[in-house]
Amino acid sequence: MSSASASSTPLVALRGVSKTFPTGTHALAGLDLEVRAGEFLALLGPSGCGKSTALRIIAGLSEPTEGAVEWAATATSAGNENRIGFVFQEPTLMPWANVFNNVLLPLNLHGAPASQAAGRVDAVLGRVGLQQFGRAYPRELSGGMRMRVSIARALVTEPELLLMDEPFAALDEITRFKLNDDLLQMWQALRTTVVFVTHSVFESVYLSNRVVVMAARPGRVLTELAIDAPYPREQNFRTSSEYVAFCRQASAALAEAMAEGGAP
Amino acid sequence: MKAAKRLSLPAEQEAVTALPRARAGGLDGALRIALPIIVLGVGLAVWELVVRTKNIPPYVLPSPSLILQTFVNDWALLSRSLLVTLITTFEGFLLAAAGGVGLAVLFNQSRLVEYSLYPYAVILQVTPIVAVAPLLLIYLPQRAAVLACAWIVAFFPVLANTTLGLNSVDRNLADLFALYHASRAQMLWRLKLPSALPYILGGLRIAGGLSLIGAVVAEIAAGSAGAGSGLAYRIAESGYRLNIPRMFAALLLLSLAGIVIFYVLSLINYLALRRWHESALQAER
Numbered sequence: 001m002s003s004a005s006a007s008s009t010p011l012v013a014l015r016g017v018s019k020t021f022p023t024g025t026h027a028l029a030g031l032d033l034e035v036r037a038g039e040f041l042a043l044l045g046p047s048g049c050g051k052s053t054a055l056r057i058i059a060g061l062s063e064p065t066e067g068a069v070e071w072a073a074t075a076t077s078a079g080n081e082n083r084i085g086f087v088f089q090e091p092t093l094m095p096w097a098n099v100f101n102n103v104l105l106p107l108n109l110h111g112a113p114a115s116q117a118a119g120r121v122d123a124v125l126g127r128v129g130l131q132q133f134g135r136a137y138p139r140e141l142s143g144g145m146r147m148r149v150s151i152a153r154a155l156v157t158e159p160e161l162l163l164m165d166e167p168f169a170a171l172d173e174i175t176r177f178k179l180n181d182d183l184l185q186m187w188q189a190l191r192t193t194v195v196f197v198t199h200s201v202f203e204s205v206y207l208s209n210r211v212v213v214m215a216a217r218p219g220r221v222l223t224e225l226a227i228d229a230p231y232p233r234e235q236n237f238r239t240s241s242e243y244v245a246f247c248r249q250a251s252a253a254l255a256e257a258m259a260e261g262g263a264p
Numbered sequence: 265m266k267a268a269k270r271l272s273l274p275a276e277q278e279a280v281t282a283l284p285r286a287r288a289g290g291l292d293g294a295l296r297i298a299l300p301i302i303v304l305g306v307g308l309a310v311w312e313l314v315v316r317t318k319n320i321p322p323y324v325l326p327s328p329s330l331i332l333q334t335f336v337n338d339w340a341l342l343s344r345s346l347l348v349t350l351i352t353t354f355e356g357f358l359l360a361a362a363g364g365v366g367l368a369v370l371f372n373q374s375r376l377v378e379y380s381l382y383p384y385a386v387i388l389q390v391t392p393i394v395a396v397a398p399l400l401l402i403y404l405p406q407r408a409a410v411l412a413c414a415w416i417v418a419f420f421p422v423l424a425n426t427t428l429g430l431n432s433v434d435r436n437l438a439d440l441f442a443l444y445h446a447s448r449a450q451m452l453w454r455l456k457l458p459s460a461l462p463y464i465l466g467g468l469r470i471a472g473g474l475s476l477i478g479a480v481v482a483e484i485a486a487g488s489a490g491a492g493s494g495l496a497y498r499i500a501e502s503g504y505r506l507n508i509p510r511m512f513a514a515l516l517l518l519s520l521a522g523i524v525i526f527y528v529l530s531l532i533n534y535l536a537l538r539r540w541h542e543s544a545l546q547a548e549r
Contacts, residue, residue, distance in 0.1 A: 084443065096461065139540055
């Protein structure tokens, strides 16, 4: 599969979105962003550039002060009930429930029949490599495993769009690299669309088809880079000259974003 | 001495001291049990000795041996009274648990209800129950009045703790529930109440002891005899009759009841939380 799998039709688009918080902070100003069906899009920017806010607006967790969120009409689902999966910075698991029940939650809230739901939970736990851990409680797992549970929970509804808000920021590098690889595999197998917020240049280039660089104060899109390297990308991509070149471009864009946004 | 030495160590050395501390755990644990028992033994011995050598009459101060003897001799009477008090306590506790959690949920669901009723909950809490009990006895049948006292004393910690717990929900988890369009009922049953469980259990642990106190206060205020007289009434009655040994025996029984209630609730707390909550994990480390 290559980057050509990302079609040019937007699955969801932010049109002139601004967000002003009651405190008076302008988190976003006139943000235009198209998320194309099937792509892996990285939002890269310094802290405070509103990338998380943009993600929350796409998810419907936050309302834009101005502008609109436009969804492509699809025959499969009315409303955005099953369209979105969200992975937070922290694993955000229910500590009182075991892994199986944590992953079951989205199906449960939608009233999915129990017989069918159990099979789907088992399948998605297998996909993230945790089929043995259904009965474990979150506190009994490592940080990386908790994040896998969180990803499994986001995927269990088979969402069209997976939103990830710096999901691996708190993990050590070894675990992060492993999860990067596993995430790419899942993305290719599931053919879902991913929007991945990160402040790591290396992570954004490694994972995505397209890196959108944002600047802060107020949050806006500064530039975007197409990462035209073919998938599957594996460890040897990390050391390729191609990868280094893309990282240099992304770093330069990020430096510009920092300069524009003022000192953080 | 040992404790002082530990306290004086800087925080960075925590990891280093952890090992010897763990090794000392066995001895420490034994001392923890042995020392209070030694203190009790010495105290009782001195008490017994003083009563015997000074020939203090039992209606002034009974000796421990006499109290124990009374405890055994009056067991039939005392155990019946204990049962009466325990039933009142238990009923008061259940009402306090239901009322406290129920009110907290109601407050959580409706600001208006909270604003309207919360001040009165506070007033009920801060007004000394000893002063309220006689009034309740005027307006309510004795059994209901005793129960009302137990409830009034015990419900507030449950209410306050549950309210705190319901407001302490992880914000990301709340967002997650919103993302999947959870209904209000789903939010309450699947997110807020489980999040609040450690707080609720903490409130219940306090309420257990308080409902015993409420029951005792009301029984003493009620005063009048009856077939179903509780342990507190026995104490008051024995006081009038100068049956001091029985007073002590009844008091001992009340203390034991309080201790048992506390540990039973602690055990429930531990069993409910041991798989997931920090408060119940300490012992494992």
